[in-house]
Amino acid sequence: xxxxxxxxxxxxxxxxxxxxxxxxxxxxxxxGLRAANVGCDTTSCGACTVLLDGESxxxxxxxxxxxxxxxxxxxxxxxxxxxxxxVQAAFRQNHGLQCGFCTPGMVMAAVGLLAENPHPTExxxxxxxxxxxxxxxxxxxxxxxxxxAADTEQGQANAEVSA
Amino acid sequence: xxxAQFDYVAAESATHALGLLAQHGDDAKLLxxxxxxxxxxxxxxxxxxxLIDIGGLTELAGVSVDGEALVIGATTRHADLAASDLVRAxxxxxxxxxxxxxxxxxxxxxxxxxxxxxxxxAADLPMALVALGGxxxxxxxxxxxxxxxxxxxxxxxETAMQPDExxxxxxxxxxPGVPWGYQKFVRRANDWAIVGVAAVDGRIALANMGxxxxxxxxxxxxLAAGASAxxxxxxxxEGTSPGEDIHADREYRRHLAKxxxxxxxxxxxx
Numbered sequence: 001x002x003x004x005x006x007x008x009x010x011x012x013x014x015x016x017x018x019x020x021x022x023x024x025x026x027x028x029x030x031x032g033l034r035a036a037n038v039g040c041d042t043t044s045c046g047a048c049t050v051l052l053d054g055e056s057x058x059x060x061x062x063x064x065x066x067x068x069x070x071x072x073x074x075x076x077x078x079x080x081x082x083x084x085x086x087v088q089a090a091f092r093q094n095h096g097l098q099c100g101f102c103t104p105g106m107v108m109a110a111v112g113l114l115a116e117n118p119h120p121t122e123x124x125x126x127x128x129x130x131x132x133x134x135x136x137x138x139x140x141x142x143x144x145x146x147x148x149a150a151d152t153e154q155g156q157a158n159a160e161v162s163a
Numbered sequence: 164x165x166x167a168q169f170d171y172v173a174a175e176s177a178t179h180a181l182g183l184l185a186q187h188g189d190d191a192k193l194l195x196x197x198x199x200x201x202x203x204x205x206x207x208x209x210x211x212x213x214l215i216d217i218g219g220l221t222e223l224a225g226v227s228v229d230g231e232a233l234v235i236g237a238t239t240r241h242a243d244l245a246a247s248d249l250v251r252a253x254x255x256x257x258x259x260x261x262x263x264x265x266x267x268x269x270x271x272x273x274x275x276x277x278x279x280x281x282x283x284x285a286a287d288l289p290m291a292l293v294a295l296g297g298x299x300x301x302x303x304x305x306x307x308x309x310x311x312x313x314x315x316x317x318x319x320x321e322t323a324m325q326p327d328e329x330x331x332x333x334x335x336x337x338x339p340g341v342p343w344g345y346q347k348f349v350r351r352a353n354d355w356a357i358v359g360v361a362a363v364d365g366r367i368a369l370a371n372m373g374x375x376x377x378x379x380x381x382x383x384x385x386l387a388a389g390a391s392a393x394x395x396x397x398x399x400x401e402g403t404s405p406g407e408d409i410h411a412d413r414e415y416r417r418h419l420a421k422x423x424x425x426x427x428x429x430x431x432x433x
Contacts, residue, residue, distance in 0.1 A: 002171050019171030019214065020204075041164050043202055043269060044353065055242075055271045061201050062272065065171050066194075066218060109268065130352040131266025 004068035009077025024059035035075035046132030049105035056112030096145030098136035166204035198273035199281035237276025260291035285371035294361035294368035319374040344427030392428035399424035
């Protein structure tokens with residue numbers, strides 16, 4: 001067993017874990033944070049996306065021991081005081097989901113994208129979400145949601161159209 | 164999918180990692196971003212008994228200039244390589260190749276040293292290293308040695324690196340303003356190249372046209388003799404040995420190599 005310490009959604013956590021424990025399993029099974037889903041389990045689909053030190057990563061391909069000493073944010077950590085995060089609100093407003101399975105990963109990938117590029121073009125949003133699959137193929141509304149959340153004229157215009 | 168059991172050691176320095184490698188030999192594997200190794204371990208294609216984590220070693224990360232060469236630390240991530248002003252100015256093909264690896268999440272974790280060590284013949288960075296005429300620095304018990312890209316890749320997932328060696332850095336000739344072209348043919352987002360072509364300054368490298376990244380030497384010779392891009396590209400598949408899979412048979416890959424080489428040469432940017 002290996003001792004790990006990390007900050008998850010602002011809370012300090014420490015545990016003894018097997019080195020082979022994947023970050024996504026640590027979050028879901030040890031901490032009970034079940035927003036990040038295990039989809040493909042092969043670094044392809046992005047359903048398990050979380051932020052590691054503010055950057056999007058696929059938590060099915062990160063060992064919990066690799067995240068030790070770092071900061072992890074899951075979808076549960078986005079909203080505060082009952083208020084939805086702007087990206088979550090935009091997904092709701094623009095109906096950026098169908099079955100919802102990919103949504104936590106999409107939201108975290110979008111939050112990571114907007115942190116790196118606050119004013120993306122539509123093409124940059126599409127490229128920026130290439131690591132996240134929606135098997136309902138609801139991509140159009142997802143793109144609209146991310147653009148709406150972004151502080152861009154195009155995003156504002158999209159938000160107005162949807163309202 | 165869960166990897167088989169292993170012991171985990173976070174290396175405190177490159178020297179420490181080297182000592183651990185010497186101690187554990189073939190039973191140990193180096194871990195940095197883990198984006199080649201962990202998927203193999205989850206599929207139980209790799210079952211190392213010890214993982215030596217060098218991901219936290221800042222001494223192995225970063226980009227610097229050493230005379231005529233760019234020196235890139237082995238644990239430099241794809242995202243950092245793609246965003247580096249220095250790399251974009253001095254070796255733009257490498258920055259672009261890094262931006263084409265996988266997807267944003269993968270580029271936040273994967274490292275250049277890991278990708279080169281893994282030596283997937285379909286991958287972006289091995290092809291880029293061959294096209295750029297770069298080299299790798301390998302640190303072993305007897306000291307450091309430099310191996311050129313052409314000599315580093317030996318075969319299918321096979322390199323000249325020994326089990327007791329650590330890839331510490333990559334050296335790339337500085338070539339600001341030199342025209343380059345890059346073509347990667349994929350059917351799905353974030354996929355491996357069905358065929359890839361990287362061309363820079365008369366050198367042409369191919370991905371997924373054989374067991375390792377290959378030089379299109381016949382096409383290079385034609386270019387050197389004054390052939391046009393379209394004429395030279397007709398020779399791009401000579402001497403290659405592409406495999407067949409669900410995406411493409413051999414003939415289709417040979418066809419792609421010619422078309423993509425022509426496009427890479429015709430659409431070169433400086």
